[in-house]
């Protein structure tokens with residue numbers, strides 16, 4: 001898809017910048033200089049060092065931005081880089097884009113002289129020329145933004161960056177861009193909380209996208225981090241590296257500010273998220289939904305299927321979504337609804353995900369994903385569409401499996417031989433559903449090693465009314481389960 005909004009504008013300028021730069025210094029010369037670069041500090045190792053009890057801060061040199069205008073135009077990059085180094089930042093990011101961020105490649109060369117920390121060249125990379133240019137200037141990493149590159153280009157640029165001895169930070173803004181990152185074999189995934197087309201920032205994006213990364217991808221939460229609270233929230237969600245620009249540049253005491261960010265992570269309370277995620281489905285009341293989120297649920301399901309006893313109206317669903325914190329994956333559940341019907345509910349309620357519980361085609365899954373939505377496709381062990389069709393639904397964010405014999409498309413409280421799902425769904429992120437209760441969930445997890453569990457009737461006092469003690473019991477059981485993964 002062609003970039004829109006700010007991205008379109010910045011890329012038009014970028015093309016001219018590259019043509020101009022090539023006039024001064026040929027591609028061959030940049031390549032030679034890049035290939036002759038001495039290996040510097042490893043950006044990848046710096047990211048790998050962070051973890052529970054240890055937040056990694058990539059501190060950014062950012063003089064201005066298109067959304068905030070001038071931030072600190074007189075910022076001396078070398079002086080700031082020294083402060084960042086002293087304060088314990090794990091890497092330095094330098095915006096070299098000239099027109100909107102008022103940076104330059106000179107900023108990077110100036111910083112290279114005063115620090116041994118790995119340096120990320122932050123720019124809108126659309127040509128191999130810029131990758132060589134970054135290497136020649138002394139960078140250890142470059143930014144590759146998924147939404148402005150074709151699948152092929154991304155793959156080539158990742159490989160090229162590594163050939164020169166650098167590592168790319170591959171940036172996404174929604175879960176559906178992850179597929180290209182995976183295809184390109186990206187290791188470090190920047191999850192930008194800011195939408196680069198609209199420049200709107202939502203600091204809950206990274207926490208929502210991070211569960212979808214593979215185990216060997218390292219997430220970096222980027223943009224909008226304004227203080228220790230954001231670091232704590234990120235760490236609770238399994239994010240341990242943070243790219244921070246504006247708030248560091250604006251801080252009165254730069255070193256103290258960075259220090260405070262890092263030490264937030266030192267409490268050691270956050271653990272890597274290895275237990276399955278929890279989706280509580282069939283909510284009808286805002287206060288119950290909020291309570292589920294407070295208790296530690298990751299996703300909630302709102303049923304838009306009129307025949308279900310847990311069916312909600314658009315107004316009810318919108319109210320529930322408004323009440324929930326932004327890092328909750330609000331999921332609309334649909335049965336053979338049209339694309340238009342689904343999108344109308346997505347817009348009205350600001351849903352983050354959709355669950356397709358009927359005979360929806362793989363194309364429908366793709367169509368919804370390309371809207372930036374997370375898509376869960378339900379398949380069944382006891383009826384069609386059968387779980388053995390999982391391979392046709394590779395585009396789905398995860399496959400929800402249940403047995404499927406009861407009168408309703410979900411929430412029939414039927415238990416089944418969950419272990420059968422594991423074999424047929426091999427290689428997919430599986431959400432196990434159907435008859436799960438606080439009492440049996442540990443067994444379900446050990447039988448299926450699921451990516452997530454989905455509960456509805458097992459934590460209810462009546463259809464649509466959640467028994468919060470049971471929700472609590474279930475979440476506790478999941479969080480203390482040997483994950484089996």
Ligand SMILES: O=P(O)(O)OC[C@@H](O)[C@@H](O)c1c[nH]c2ccccc12
Nearest residue numbers: 192222223224225243244245246247
């Ligand atoms: O200043 P902030 O909100 O802390 O954001 C820093 C960084 O994430 C942001 O500069 C950024 C992230 N991805 C980008 C891509 C291009 C330009 C800039 C960016």
